[in-house]
Amino acid sequence: MSKQEDDSPIPADSTDELSPVPSDVEEKPVTKKRVKRGRPFNPITPNPLPELPDLPDDPMEAASALSVHKVFARELQTRLQEFDMNFRASQQAHRATMTSAKALKRAVDGWMEAWTSGL
Numbered sequence: 001m002s003k004q005e006d007d008s009p010i011p012a013d014s015t016d017e018l019s020p021v022p023s024d025v026e027e028k029p030v031t032k033k034r035v036k037r038g039r040p041f042n043p044i045t046p047n048p049l050p051e052l053p054d055l056p057d058d059p060m061e062a063a064s065a066l067s068v069h070k071v072f073a074r075e076l077q078t079r080l081q082e083f084d085m086n087f088r089a090s091q092q093a094h095r096a097t098m099t100s101a102k103a104l105k106r107a108v109d110g111w112m113e114a115w116t117s118g119l
Contacts, residue, residue, distance in 0.1 A: 055062040 055065060
C-alpha cells in the first residue's frame with residue numbers, strides 16, 4: 001500500500017462495509033446506566049411515642065409520679081453533661097492526633113526527599 005492510499009480521506013457519503021459511520025445514521029450519545037451496588041435503601045421509620053397517661057387525681061399519687069420523673073430528668077442531665085465533657089475531650093484528642101500525624105508525615109517526606117536526592 002502506498003502512502004497516498006493511507007492518507008486519503010473517506011468520503012462522507014461512503015456506504016461501503018469499512019466505513020466507520022454510514023452517512024444516513026445520526027450519532028447518538030451513549031448513556032451508561034449506573035450499576036447499583038450495596039444494599040437497598042430502606043428508610044427508618046421512627047416508632048410512635050407511647051401515649052402518656054394522665055396524672056392521677058389523688059395529689060399524693062401525682063406527686064409520687066412526678067418525683068420519679070424528676071429523678072430520671074436529673075440523671076439524664078448528669079449523663080448529658082458527662083457525654084458533652086467526653087465528646088469535647090475526644091475532639092481535642094483527635095486534633096492532637098492529627099497534628100502528630102502531620103508532623104510524622106513531614107518527617108517521612110523529608111527523609112524520602114533526602115534519600116532520593118542522594119544525600
